[in-house]
Amino acid sequence: MTEPLTIIGNYLSPYVRKVLVCLELKGIPYRIDPIAPFVGDDAFGRLSPLRRIPVLLDGDLVLNDSTVICEYVQDRFLEVPLYPADPVQRAKARWLEEYCDSQLGDVIVWRMFFQKGVRRFLFNEGTDEDVVRGAREEELPVALDYLEAQLPAQGWIFGEVSIADISIAAFFRNAAFVRYQVDAARWPRVAGLLERAWALPAFHTLARYEDGSLRTPLPEQRAALAAMGAPLTETTYGTAAPRYGVRRPG
CATH class of the missing domain: 1.20.1050.10 (Glutathione S-transferase Yfyf (Class Pi); Chain A, domain 2)
Structure with a gap:
């Protein structure tokens, strides 16, 4: 893998957390654009037609839905299996x-x-x-x-x-x-x-960013996470005013 995977989605989403824990347990490098789906811009809407998070970007591949993403990660990176063999x-x-x-x-x-x-x-x-x-x-x-x-x-x-x-x-x-x-x-x-x-290191690592996000208003979260050393993307899709989209984000 030449480039880290990209995950679009907020640290406070359990659907995003599920994907990130899988990546952490498998030791797979990734970057994150920690947006909430409610502030995704039009480009985010083209990547996620249901306006849900998480979204995975792997080169030209775009995947939606946390279950689909976790199964793709398991199929592509076989080390540290997270699905039973039986x-x-x-x-x-x-x-x-x-x-x-x-x-x-x-x-x-x-x-x-x-x-x-x-x-x-x-x-x-x-x-x-x-x-x-x-x-x-x-x-x-x-x-x-x-x-x-x-x-x-x-x-x-x-x-x-x-x-x-x-x-x-x-x-x-x-x-x-x-x-x-x-x-x-x-x-x-x-x-x-x-x-x-x-108590697993994967959950413990993410908890620090989650706790920081909880204490920070959404418009300021990206800057706060950058100061904490979160592995952020260079750009963000979270530039739109808050708006309701499709109900369930995941």
């Missing part, structure tokens, strides 16, 4: 990834993180507290009950860290951003997996 386990891992992308995406990203963060600070709109309350008290516990039944008491789901572990940990980072902590007494297996995953 076809049954591989299918189960892909299902857990999809469950996170869809169900946790709806509950954690849109009904909690978007309501408490993006909607307030980017669009200057009020939080629908009933939506947040329902997500925290009703929907997320159901998801946690399901995940608790799928996880081992110790270690990783399929023996070695996989896309399933990465996906679960990536989404619950956003729950932590809005001060939701998994009850370790009620869901010990989920809480244990999160503790193990977040």
